[in-house]
Amino acid sequence: MALSFRICSSPLICRATLSNGENGRNHHANDAAFIRRAADLAEMSAGLTSPHPNFGCVITTSSGKVAGEGYLYAQGTKPAEALAVEAAGEFCRGSTAYLNMEPGDCHGDHTAVSALVQAGIERVVVGIRHPLQHLRGSAIRELRSQGIEVNVLGEDFESKVLEDARKSCLLVNAPLIHRACSRVPFSVLKYAMTLDGKIAASSGHAAWISSKLSRTRVFELRGRSDAVIVGGNTVRQDDPRLTARHGQGHTPTRIVMTQSLDLPEKANLWDVSEVPTIIVTQRGARKSYQKFLASKGVEVVEFDMLNPREVMEYFHLRGYLSILWECGGTLAASAISSSVIHKVVAFVAPKIIGGRNAPSPVGDLGMVEMTQALNLIDVSYEQVGPDMLVSGFLQPIPDLIPIIPSEDATVEIDPSVNPFESSIIFFYKTWDPYGSFSNFSPHPIQMPCGGENDDYMTWSSVEHYYQANKFVGVENPMAHDCVEKIRTARSPEEAALIGRSTLRQKPELVRNDWEDVKIEVMYMALKCKFSTYPHLKSMLLSTAGSVLVESSPHDLFWGGGREGEGLNYLGRLLMQLRSEYLEESSVSAENTSSA
Ligand SMILES: NC(=O)C1=CN([C@@H]2O[C@H](COP(=O)(O)OP(=O)(O)OC[C@H]3O[C@@H](n4cnc5c(N)ncnc54)[C@H](OP(=O)(O)O)[C@@H]3O)[C@@H](O)[C@H]2O)C=CC1
Numbered sequence: 001m002a003l004s005f006r007i008c009s010s011p012l013i014c015r016a017t018l019s020n021g022e023n024g025r026n027h028h029a030n031d032a033a034f035i036r037r038a039a040d041l042a043e044m045s046a047g048l049t050s051p052h053p054n055f056g057c058v059i060t061t062s063s064g065k066v067a068g069e070g071y072l073y074a075q076g077t078k079p080a081e082a083l084a085v086e087a088a089g090e091f092c093r094g095s096t097a098y099l100n101m102e103p104g105d106c107h108g109d110h111t112a113v114s115a116l117v118q119a120g121i122e123r124v125v126v127g128i129r130h131p132l133q134h135l136r137g138s139a140i141r142e143l144r145s146q147g148i149e150v151n152v153l154g155e156d157f158e159s160k161v162l163e164d165a166r167k168s169c170l171l172v173n174a175p176l177i178h179r180a181c182s183r184v185p186f187s188v189l190k191y192a193m194t195l196d197g198k199i200a201a202s203s204g205h206a207a208w209i210s211s212k213l214s215r216t217r218v219f220e221l222r223g224r225s226d227a228v229i230v231g232g233n234t235v236r237q238d239d240p241r242l243t244a245r246h247g248q249g250h251t252p253t254r255i256v257m258t259q260s261l262d263l264p265e266k267a268n269l270w271d272v273s274e275v276p277t278i279i280v281t282q283r284g285a286r287k288s289y290q291k292f293l294a295s296k297g298v299e300v301v302e303f304d305m306l307n308p309r310e311v312m313e314y315f316h317l318r319g320y321l322s323i324l325w326e327c328g329g330t331l332a333a334s335a336i337s338s339s340v341i342h343k344v345v346a347f348v349a350p351k352i353i354g355g356r357n358a359p360s361p362v363g364d365l366g367m368v369e370m371t372q373a374l375n376l377i378d379v380s381y382e383q384v385g386p387d388m389l390v391s392g393f394l395q396p397i398p399d400l401i402p403i404i405p406s407e408d409a410t411v412e413i414d415p416s417v418n419p420f421e422s423s424i425i426f427f428y429k430t431w432d433p434y435g436s437f438s439n440f441s442p443h444p445i446q447m448p449c450g451g452e453n454d455d456y457m458t459w460s461s462v463e464h465y466y467q468a469n470k471f472v473g474v475e476n477p478m479a480h481d482c483v484e485k486i487r488t489a490r491s492p493e494e495a496a497l498i499g500r501s502t503l504r505q506k507p508e509l510v511r512n513d514w515e516d517v518k519i520e521v522m523y524m525a526l527k528c529k530f531s532t533y534p535h536l537k538s539m540l541l542s543t544a545g546s547v548l549v550e551s552s553p554h555d556l557f558w559g560g561g562r563e564g565e566g567l568n569y570l571g572r573l574l575m576q577l578r579s580e581y582l583e584e585s586s587v588s589a590e591n592t593s594s595a
């Protein structure tokens with residue numbers, strides 16, 4: 001909803017003009033289908049290039065026909081948006097572009113945004129905002145500043161079918177989202193298991209549990225990972241190659257975690273002619289053997305604390321986005337306990353191997369009751385040849401809902417605020433540190449009575465004035481009574497109670513234009529309050545640069561809501577007032593210096 005209002009002389013009759021934007025559209029099903037298509041396109045480079053931000057773009061004409069598509073092949077190649085614009089040609093004009101993720105123009109590169117603008121795209125639908133904070137929101141703001149209508153799923157319009165489409169956008173960039181929200185790469189634990197829960201025979205022999213088809217899927221999984229990691233014991237037992245076997249495209253680095261460095265002189269992994277191998281080990285382990293490995297071109301990295309989290313934080317710093325854990329149960333248990341595993345992929349083969357000591361996929365987690373079991377979420381089941389592929393998440397993909405409500409509008413109101421750098425000042429109850437910002441604070445205000453004469457009326461609080469205005473100007477004696485009852489209410493809470501209950505029980509007493517004017521009414525009351533009390537005005541000015549959020553968990557219009565899903569209009573109006581005061585003081589400072 002785009003809202004513009006002009007500042008009027010008297011609040012009682014001022015109108016705010018609502019320009020209803022795209023919310024009226026009910027193309028949700030179409031939007032969802034094309035966003036899902038964009039997410040599918042974004043996947044196209046997986047396995048071909050090193051994991052990177054995955055972008056897909058679908059351009060559709062006003063009649064809903066696909067005019068052009070594109071996806072980002074690899075970092076530094078032509079953006080998906082530019083490719084789709086090229087493919088759509090003159091059909092771009094007046095059309096809609098669907099993006100699984102906000103364009104990632106970075107370091108001054110505006111190729112994606114300018115491609116859409118110059119092509120004459122009229123509307124852009126975005127699955128998710130860019131997860132990386134330094135990029136988040138800038139392309140959306142740039143597109144809007146060029147007059148393009150931009151809808152962000154989950155922020156501008158809600159619906160179940162769109163929620164599913166949005167989920168596909170989160171999934172296709174899970175590694176990037178995790179990079180934005182944590183200091184470890186996105187990790188998938190993958191294993192093949194017999195029906196009786198073994199990952200090898202009691203002898204340690206494991207070739208093969210899963211079918212050829214399943215192992216082809218594993219090669220794909222490896223291809224979309226930056227690295228594959230195993231424990232020392234798996235190297236000793238299997239002498240694995242851990243390659244993607246696809247002949248072209250991306251080959252993941254192979255990592256071995258070993259405390260003892262007790263590894264064989266000869267191993268497939270020491271052949272680094274095509275794929276690098278990195279050994280991560282305890283500091284000081286077997287120095288001579290380290291030299292031997294180095295002579296083979298195998299990189300050795302030492303850790304004081306060799307544990308999965310330290311190792312993952314290290315590879316996060318090396319820019320790895322996605323790791324495939326193909327280790328045995330011992331290391332798997334350690335990785336799960338360190339909560340570095342986000343997703344589990346298990347190939348269950350219809351085989352029985354038995355063996356009391358045969359190894360299982362996950363070693364000791366210290367759990368003794370079934371109620372302690374870790375439940376996977378978003379579990380999916382797929383038959384792959386004779387095997388059953390069960391995959392699910394141990395940790396949900398962070399949802400990226402703005403950490404502040406209405407982040408775009410916030411930046412528009414007060415450009416000095418960076419939604420992700422600035423502090424956020426929450427206020428709600430009058431006894432909070434910034435409780436005086438609340439409408440319930442006991443600061444009487446003098447407001448014009450409206451009409452010809454310049455009479456003023458005293459209201460005990462902003463809340464009294466705001467609630468009474470719901471019923472002002474309604475030709476009904478009951479409405480007049482209501483205004484009087486609210487005006488004389490002994491507390492702001494009482495005034496709010498009368499106003500809210502009357503609005504619910506007797507809607508016919510509410511003025512017709514209330515939805516149009518309520519923001520203006522509130523603005524004028526706040527302007528009066530902060531102009532009347534200098535200490536309140538200086539308190540407001542002292543918050544410069546911070547985001548102000550009324551942390552009401554249930555008032556999703558004036559408040560910010562529990563997870564920032566509220567519109568936070570009270571916070572917005574206070575930030576707008578603050579900007580105006582700051583503007584006034586900088587203008588008067590200039591005048592005095594030039595005088
Ligand atoms: N079916 C399947 O999908 C798979 C089956 N397997 C099978 O599983 C068996 C190997 O399982 P497992 O013995 O559990 O081997 P792991 O792959 O779990 O390796 C365990 C070794 O990892 C090293 N390590 C380094 N840091 C840690 C840590 N923080 N916590 C735990 N271990 C650490 C140690 O090596 P070190 O001793 O050198 O110090 C440890 O002995 C083999 O038979 C193999 O065939 C293995 C992988 C997949």
Ligand SMILES: Nc1c(N[C@@H]2O[C@H](COP(=O)(O)O)[C@@H](O)[C@H]2O)[nH]c(=O)[nH]c1=O
Pocket residue numbers: 191192206207208209210214215218230234238239240241242243326327347
């Ligand atoms: N046995 C077994 C798996 N074992 C895993 O695969 C590794 C061998 O990989 P490579 O040397 O590239 O063929 C081995 O070390 C272990 O990590 N994987 C599976 O998908 N299915 C199976 O049945």
